[in-house]
């Protein structure tokens with residue numbers, strides 16, 4: 001798909017539902033008693049993978065008038081799938097579901113696409129095995145396909161070496177089936193959607209500083225869930241509004257949970273004209289409408305505890321830094337290398353191809369801003385966040401930017417290109 005420069009972006013956007021919250025709503029709804037009603041569910045390929053997996057395990061999930069109804073069968077109601085569970089491109093499906101599958105009374109196999117099957121799974125296999133789980137990487141390389149045979153699980157306290165909500169959640173979800181209190185301490189706090197949502201389903205969960213603790217519950221109770229707009233999807237329009245001349249974009253109903261909203265702090269630190277309107281709190285998952293206007297930006301340093309709160313936004317933040325005066329440094333973000341692609345590598349290669357000054361480092365990037373961009377051919381390696389980032393780069397560059405495999409945006413934002421077009 002080809003992108004050329006746009007003179008301005010004006011209008012309103014309603015971004016699709018939060019991906020992390022949508023996955024969890026289906027998973028926890030499947031394990032609950034009664035029906036869980038999900039409003040604002042993200043119908044992206046990743047979350048549809050989660051729905052299909054739970055349907056394969058006997059859960060009835062239907063859609064009526066844009067609402068998803070999950071007819072839960074209780075903590076012990078899943079049935080063994082007759083074939084491999086296809087997790088597609090979704091790391092969240094794979095890692096969180098593994099935690100659940102360890103506590104079942106059947107064997108299952110999870111496998112995904114080439115990207116997913118090359119992502120590291122030892123990070124969940126290690127703690128789940130410590131709990132007594134039988135979880136095997138079938139190719140012996142620490143990646144999916146994973147074979148999981150349910151076993152009685154022991155509660156553990158896990159000191160996670162990595163700030164990852166997927167690792168934390170896998171352990172906490174296995175903890176629902178364990179023989180006592182399970183807790184996870186992270187080096188830096190990651191997104192806390194699992195803790196918040198498990199609590200709303202009636203599970204005894206506590207969070208203290210960087211430690212989350214769960215007690216095995218009698219049952220989960222079906223809920224009505226309103227999924228906020230995904231800040232990770234809003235990020236492309238935040239950056240587009242800031243760097244495209246003469247722009248003003250109102251992005252409505254964006255989730256601004258503090259464990260996710262690091263991009264807003266970074267934009268403010270860089271001098272962004274960004275206003276929060278209509279701020280609401282909903283069971284710990286606050287939302288706001290965000291008004292962004294073209295801004296004169298300066299560089300910043302992004303490191304330390306803020307990194308997990310903006311990890312998925314770093315590709316588009318790197319683009320933002322190309323439009324700021326001075327040198328922006330991103331550190332402590334080595335996790336970028338094991339996302340849907342090696343995002344340090346891809347961002348540095350393709351931004352440089354467009355004329356930006358970017359030096360990749362082992363844990364981030366150094367970006368000298370304020371050098372004009374020109375079009376290039378972008379091979380996004382089927383990484384949705386790379387495709388969306390370079391669409392925003394392309395509308396702010398001379399010449400043509402051609403994004404190969406741009407249809408991968410369907411993973412998290414199927415209508416992204418249409419929404420971008422509407423703003424012109």
Ligand code: S3P
Nearest residue numbers: 020092163164165166167311312
């Ligand atoms: C997610 C956690 C993050 C994030 C991913 C979604 C989640 O991954 O990058 O897109 O829903 O828990 P890590 O936990 O591996 O950092």
